[in-house]
Amino acid sequence: MTYRTYLGALTGAALFSLAACSTSPDIDGSPSSDLGAQSTPSELTTFTDSHWQVESIKQGGIIDYSNITMNISNNRISGSTGCNRYTGTINVESESDERFTLTTDNIALSRKMCAPALMKQEQQFIDALTETAFYAIDKNTLLTLFNSNKVETVKAINTSGSLSSMQPTPNGPQATNLQQRPVGEKQDRVNTPQPSAKVYDCETPSANTTSLKVNSLGPDTLALTLNNTHHIVQLSRAASGAKYTNNKNVVFWNKGDEATLSVNSGNYYCSLIK
CATH class of the missing domain: 2.40.128.200 (C-type lysozyme inhibitor)
Structure with a gap:
C-alpha cells in the first residue's frame, strides 16, 4: 500500500466514526423532549420542599406587585393568589428519567374581595394549576408547569425562605378561614373578616x-x-x-x-x- 492510499483510507475511517457519533440516538432510542430535558431526578428532592414566586400565567405576565406564590411541602401546595390564600393537595411523580408529572386537587380558597383585575388573575391562576399535568425545573431555579398538551401553564422562580414562614394549610391555626369552593365559581362576597390597616x-x-x-x-x-x-x-x-x-x-x-x-x-x- 502506498503512503497516499494509506492516508486516504485513514481519513475515510475517521469521517465515518465522527458521523456515527453525531447521529447516535438517546439511550431509549428516541429523541429527548424539551419538557424532560430541563429536569433531572436529583432535582425532585429540591422540588419537594420549596417556595416559588410566579412570574407568568399561561405565557402572559402578571399584575405588578400581585405576589402570587406556590409553597410545596409534604404533598401540599399553598400560597397566595395575589388576592386570597389557597391550599390543596399535590401529586408529583416520575414516570421516567425525562418525564415528571404534577397534578393538583381539592384546592380551597379564602373569600376576600379584591380589585376586579386581581380576582380575574386569581381565577386564571387556579385554572392553570388544575390544568397542569407535567413540570420541568431548570437548574433548580426556574419551574415551568405544562398542561396535558405540553403547553405552558405557569412559570415561577425559586425564592429563598423557610417553609415555616409560608401560608398555613388547612391543618394550621387559620384553617377555619379556608372554605371549599368550586374552581369555576366567581367571588362575590367577603366571608372572613380582614385585619384593619x-x-x-x-x-x-x-x-x-x-x-x-x-x-x-x-x-x-x-x-x-x-x-x-x-x-x-x-x-x-x-x-x-x-x-x-x-x-x-x-x-x-x-x-x-x-x-x-x-x-x-x-x-x-x-x-x-x-
Missing part, C-alpha cells in the same frame, strides 16, 4: 404631610398605600426593627410607632396614628 402620618420629601396605610398580606408581606399608589414589599434582614423591600426601589422600615418609607430615593418620615 395601620395608618401612619408622614412628612413628605417636600415637607408636606400625607397618610400611609399598611396592610399585612402574610407573615412576611405588606401592602403599602401612599397617595392612591400601592406597593407590595417583602421582609428582608435588618440589624434592628423590621425592613421590607421590593425590586421597585421601595423600602419600608418600622420600629415601634415610627417608620420610614423610601420611594425612588424620596424619604417619608412617619408616625403611627393611634
Whole structure:
C-alpha cells in the first residue's frame, strides 16, 4: 500500500466514526423532549420542599406587585393568589428519567374581595394549576408547569425562605378561614373578616404631610398605600426593627410607632396614628 492510499483510507475511517457519533440516538432510542430535558431526578428532592414566586400565567405576565406564590411541602401546595390564600393537595411523580408529572386537587380558597383585575388573575391562576399535568425545573431555579398538551401553564422562580414562614394549610391555626369552593365559581362576597390597616402620618420629601396605610398580606408581606399608589414589599434582614423591600426601589422600615418609607430615593418620615 502506498503512503497516499494509506492516508486516504485513514481519513475515510475517521469521517465515518465522527458521523456515527453525531447521529447516535438517546439511550431509549428516541429523541429527548424539551419538557424532560430541563429536569433531572436529583432535582425532585429540591422540588419537594420549596417556595416559588410566579412570574407568568399561561405565557402572559402578571399584575405588578400581585405576589402570587406556590409553597410545596409534604404533598401540599399553598400560597397566595395575589388576592386570597389557597391550599390543596399535590401529586408529583416520575414516570421516567425525562418525564415528571404534577397534578393538583381539592384546592380551597379564602373569600376576600379584591380589585376586579386581581380576582380575574386569581381565577386564571387556579385554572392553570388544575390544568397542569407535567413540570420541568431548570437548574433548580426556574419551574415551568405544562398542561396535558405540553403547553405552558405557569412559570415561577425559586425564592429563598423557610417553609415555616409560608401560608398555613388547612391543618394550621387559620384553617377555619379556608372554605371549599368550586374552581369555576366567581367571588362575590367577603366571608372572613380582614385585619384593619395601620395608618401612619408622614412628612413628605417636600415637607408636606400625607397618610400611609399598611396592610399585612402574610407573615412576611405588606401592602403599602401612599397617595392612591400601592406597593407590595417583602421582609428582608435588618440589624434592628423590621425592613421590607421590593425590586421597585421601595423600602419600608418600622420600629415601634415610627417608620420610614423610601420611594425612588424620596424619604417619608412617619408616625403611627393611634
